[in-house]
Amino acid sequence: MNTANNFDVIIIGGSYAGLSAAMALGRSLRNVLIIDSGLPCNRQTPHSHNFITQDGETPAAIANKALTQVLNYSTVKLQRGFAANGKKTETGFIIETLEGLEFTAKKLIFATGITDMMPDIKGFDQCWGISVIHCPYCHGYEFRNQKTAIMANGERAIHLASLVHNLSNQLTVITAGKAEFTTEQRYKLQFHNIPVIEKKIQEVMHENGRLTSIVFEDMETIKLDALYAAVPFKQHSEIPAMLGCELTEMGHIKTDPFQKTNIAGVFACGDNSSMMRSVSYAVATGSIAGAMVNKELVDELF
Incomplete structure (x- = not known):
């Protein structure tokens, strides 16, 4: 050597x-x-x-x-x-x-x-780190008061929701399947007017990594500016x-x-x-x- x-x-x-x-x-x-x-x-x-x-x-x-x-x-x-x-x-x-x-x-x-490890969602990886994000401390301020969703379930979703709700009251939780919340957790989400959508996301619509909307498997579309995701x-x-x-x-x-x-x-x-x-x-x-x-x-x- x-x-x-x-x-x-x-x-x-x-x-x-x-x-x-x-x-x-x-x-x-x-x-x-x-x-x-x-x-x-x-x-x-x-x-x-x-x-x-x-x-x-x-x-x-x-x-x-x-x-x-x-x-x-x-x-x-x-x-x-x-x-x-x-x-x-x-x-x-x-x-x-x-x-x-x-x-x-x-x-x-x-x-x-x-x-x-990116999920099999069209457009997801192109937005990762830009408008599909993981951390409120790293990215949340830039999306304050904007239409925001959290793609997570159970305790992880509640944890993120508690942090993100302080930054935007235009917040939705997407569990991408059956929601797994305790009675107390469901009450917290309802109390803070945070809707829960159990459908899976099919595509993330974006412009050069900047999210504009998401499309669910049943083709319903909702407008979004940011999506938090636990991958x-x-x-x-x-x-x-x-x-x-x-x-x-x-x-x-x-x-x-x-x-x-x-x-x-x-x-x-x-x-x-x-x-x-x-x-x-x-x-x-x-x-x-x-x-x-x-x-x-x-x-x-x-």
């Missing part, structure tokens, strides 16, 4: 969490490699919000500025590509990219994010599973408060390890992961 391919730390994923971890490590003079495929999960989102100093900026602008700053640290390198395989060795880890390159490191940080996800990278990283019941990589997984030397941060999907949270957990990895390296040598 070429010694130029040996690093203290490999960070898989070069978006907000990964870059934040890289900065913490670069400032501690650690030799770091970031492997990034260039496909962040929020690439369709027009603007980032709820992150002080960057409110309203495009996600790409934030990431590009961060990358420029991180690469100013001479010990941090970037490799464009997709990390496809990984295995543990006696001294650390080997990571192989889809392009056939191999790199070794003492420690690993997964900042790989998740992949949202399932999977881990974007299969390498944590290859290494034996434990997942939570929801499917996130399980970490301790310092972003450490159950596998020695392996850390995870950002969307892959928390339901708190925001740029600010990804940056925070990345910074913690970078600091804790540096501490492990220090403790092993000092």
